[in-house]
Amino acid sequence: MTVQRLSTYYMPTLKETPGDAEIISHQLLLRAGYMRKTASGIYSLLPLGWRVVQKIEQIVREEMDALGALEMRLPIIQPEEMWRESGRWDAYGPELMRLKDRHDRGWCLGPTHEEIISALIATDIKSYKQLPFALYQMNTKFRDEIRPRFGLLRGREFLMKDCYSFHASYDDLDEYYELQAQAYGRICERMGLNWRRVEADSGQIGGKVTAEFHAIAEAGESDIVYCDCGYAADIDTLGEGASLEVCPRCGGALERARGIEVGQVFQVGPQYSETMGVSFADVEGVDQPPIMGCYGWGITRSLAASVEQNFDEFGIKWPAAIAPFEVCLIGIGKDDAVAAALDALACQLDEAGVEVVIDDRAERPGTKFADADLVGWPHQVVVGARGLEAGTLEVKERKTGEKVDVPVKEVASYLKQRLG
Amino acid sequence: MTVQRLSTYYMPTLKETPGDAEIISHQLLLRAGYMRKTASGIYSLLPLGWRVVQKIEQIVREEMDALGALEMRLPIIQPEEMWRESGRWDAYGPELMRLKDRHDRGWCLGPTHEEIISALIATDIKSYKQLPFALYQMNTKFRDEIRPRFGLLRGREFLMKDCYSFHASYDDLDEYYELQAQAYGRICERMGLNWRRVEADSGQIGGKVTAEFHAIAEAGESDIVYCDCGYAADIDTLGEGASLEVCPRCGGALERARGIEVGQVFQVGPQYSETMGVSFADVEGVDQPPIMGCYGWGITRSLAASVEQNFDEFGIKWPAAIAPFEVCLIGIGKDDAVAAALDALACQLDEAGVEVVIDDRAERPGTKFADADLVGWPHQVVVGARGLEAGTLEVKERKTGEKVDVPVKEVASYLKQRLG
Numbered sequence A, B: 001m002t003v004q005r006l007s008t009y010y011m012p013t014l015k016e017t018p019g020d021a022e023i024i025s026h027q028l029l030l031r032a033g034y035m036r037k038t039a040s041g042i043y044s045l046l047p048l049g050w051r052v053v054q055k056i057e058q059i060v061r062e063e064m065d066a067l068g069a070l071e072m073r074l075p076i077i078q079p080e081e082m083w084r085e086s087g088r089w090d091a092y093g094p095e096l097m098r099l100k101d102r103h104d105r106g107w108c109l110g111p112t113h114e115e116i117i118s119a120l121i122a123t124d125i126k127s128y129k130q131l132p133f134a135l136y137q138m139n140t141k142f143r144d145e146i147r148p149r150f151g152l153l154r155g156r157e158f159l160m161k162d163c164y165s166f167h168a169s170y171d172d173l174d175e176y177y178e179l180q181a182q183a184y185g186r187i188c189e190r191m192g193l194n195w196r197r198v199e200a201d202s203g204q205i206g207g208k209v210t211a212e213f214h215a216i217a218e219a220g221e222s223d224i225v226y227c228d229c230g231y232a233a234d235i236d237t238l239g240e241g242a243s244l245e246v247c248p249r250c251g252g253a254l255e256r257a258r259g260i261e262v263g264q265v266f267q268v269g270p271q272y273s274e275t276m277g278v279s280f281a282d283v284e285g286v287d288q289p290p291i292m293g294c295y296g297w298g299i300t301r302s303l304a305a306s307v308e309q310n311f312d313e314f315g316i317k318w319p320a321a322i323a324p325f326e327v328c329l330i331g332i333g334k335d336d337a338v339a340a341a342l343d344a345l346a347c348q349l350d351e352a353g354v355e356v357v358i359d360d361r362a363e364r365p366g367t368k369f370a371d372a373d374l375v376g377w378p379h380q381v382v383v384g385a386r387g388l389e390a391g392t393l394e395v396k397e398r399k400t401g402e403k404v405d406v407p408v409k410e411v412a413s414y415l416k417q418r419l420g
Helices: A024-031 A047-066 A080-086 A114-122 A170-191 A271-275 A299-309 A336-351 A365-375 A385-390 A408-418 B024-031 B047-066 B080-086 B114-122 B170-191 B271-276 B299-309 B336-351 B365-375 B385-390 B408-418
Strands: A035-039 A042-045 A077-079 A097-100 A106-109 A133-142 A157-167 A195-199 A209-215 A222-226 A232-234 A255-269 A291-298 A327-332 A356-359 A379-384 A392-397 A403-407 B035-039 B042-045 B077-079 B097-100 B106-109 B133-142 B157-167 B195-199 B209-215 B222-226 B232-234 B255-269 B291-298 B327-332 B356-359 B379-384 B392-397 B403-407
Touching (some): A024 A035, A024 A299, A035 B077, A042 A047, A047 A157, A047 A170, A047 A299, A077 B035, A080 A114, A097 B097, A114 A157, A114 A291, A114 B035, A133 B133, A157 A170, A157 A299, A170 A195, A170 A209, A170 A255, A170 A291, A195 A222, A195 A232, A209 A222, A209 A299, A255 A299, A271 A291, A327 A336, A336 A356, A336 A385, A336 A408, A356 A365, A365 A379, A379 A408, A385 A392, A392 A408, B047 B133, B047 B170, B077 B080, B080 B106, B080 B114, B114 B157, B114 B271, B114 B291, B157 B170, B170 B209, B170 B291, B195 B255, B209 B222, B209 B299, B271 B291, B327 B336, B336 B356, B336 B379, B336 B408, B365 B379, B379 B408, B385 B392, B392 B408
Parallel strands (some): A327 A356, A327 A379, B327 B356, B327 B379
Antiparallel strands (some): A035 A042, A077 A106, A097 A106, A133 A157, A157 A291, A195 A209, A209 A255, A222 A232, A222 A255, A255 A291, A379 A392, A392 A403, B035 B042, B077 B106, B157 B291, B195 B209, B209 B255, B379 B392, B392 B403
């Protein structure tokens, strides 16, 4: 592949923080050139932002595939009649974006896809032998928030992974639900999130057993208490007399924060199968509704949550697993020797499977260093005439700020090792 | 990775062709379990269909990246005021799907994104030094066809790659436009399409220099004439006296067909920059509007076009480059030896980088063979007790129907070599 160079990359950074950006992820994602606002609650993802999305999507994809879930794609616009069958057309309220086509038929822009997937499988599922199975997609979703805010945390158009599983029995659903919940924990770990599993209220979906996955952050919209033992709860769902200070599980001290919900798992049950007319013949030949599980993960929301947990006064500090590039080579000066060293090092890193970008812009060194910290490359290498003459290059880890002088010939292997 | 098994795969094949499917790609994609109709002109892509989409997207991505275009993501819903600025809100007609949000503000579902991308770059582009650049996305698009038909060929919701380039001069645009056109030729070749470049009318976008890329097929909606020398033209755009039999370029015989437009390249010019207020300071410091090129590729449409060119009375004959899997191992009988051989061979192929699926369903051999031809795996390997005892397995190439007995130990290397 060709190594990317910032001189021809579309990464417009801003010196000033846009006025309507209240929280840090919103501010930094705008300032560092990851996204731009197109309208209230609607964002365009610039190339850097899209790269982070693709990294998160790939982590989620690998975890879903490992559970045997199959990726597919459902439509964004959904017919009114299906939402009437399920009863949600009237129940959902003004958050559901609705439209009419040229023939005056009603549609909505899907916030979730329980109706669509139930109608989809209705004609193809006939026997218990076809169960269980799970299908998922990563797709654009819509919710007409009355007051969109906080950038990617509460937008009107957003990216979500939604997975639906279908089972012949509750026991089977129980088992798969727990596998999904464990996969969500692994997604959080791989993204480097500080997270808690919160047993929670089921909201609009309507099932009973459900859990939310929260990233711990001050900017979150949920008020949660949590403990080192793993216990966590949404304060709004606790009974009146519940303590907010002592953990009911281990007796330890509870901590409190406004959590960001990045994922949710539900045991939905048979309700959509019943309203949408899905049934299978069980072992005795008796028609039964498949029992549904539903598992949502906020792709763009978890991107913003990561920034809320990984920043300092200079900018973003991406975990390497979801950074747009892992290493930035910062070229200082116009020497031919510097240009040659940049190319050689980039080539070595690229061949070693390290994602590298070259800052070859005609900017002052101070601007390049500031942009590197703002954008948040996990590792920065300063490539200038002075270092080349001395035979060592300065390698900085963004997360810790630690700077190490590494012999030129060992920079690639050093970084390869640091990136695991 | 875990090798997929059809016993747990979601691939519901149909014995009967659905009544409203008029053309072969529509019929076969439904029958072979690639997609299902959700509503008129709206399809859900099942796991097999989505895999083909991902293959096509990756080919398109590689060709765009090779031109230095950067992938990003624009919003699906677009504000009415931007379409009023460009003048297209009134001009576009009933094909534009429109809606109001809860605050009674107007939006449309994007069929293309010239307004959005122009508004996006307006505040960030200041100098000729930032030009040229090209941004692209692969995203869901909408067009409210008065009569949706032909499955993925004329739907209301579809997947499209749209790329926008911005230039300081027409000379620069000319050069890049031709590079894009050449990349489109390579995409066609890599997808295995029989294609022609047709100089054509510019339709809704409004520029002057434009070319369409057509897959030659009877089911196409364009009436084109074409010649072995490379000449091709849309009959509707030819003057009254033009011959439909003699090639105006080489004098050879013209052939005629209803082409499927899979891609189009445009020299749009400065019009959106002017209406959306985008400008840059040129070398003399004078404000100029960037000159736009626009390059669209129909992802789902080219999928259907491939099927229109690759089928027989038994089903689809995928080119290996875009097949959902390259090889299907068809297990015959319930022997332990057969199960062990399936696992061993799948493992060898997987390690050799061949995409393999195992048909381990409890179906009769005849059903499995028929489904394999219907679904269109490029290569099929029959794994049964008889072959294992004889020490050879039958390997069938779907495209030619050719069957070869290959020693068991050589099957993986034989297929690896056939797949290049």
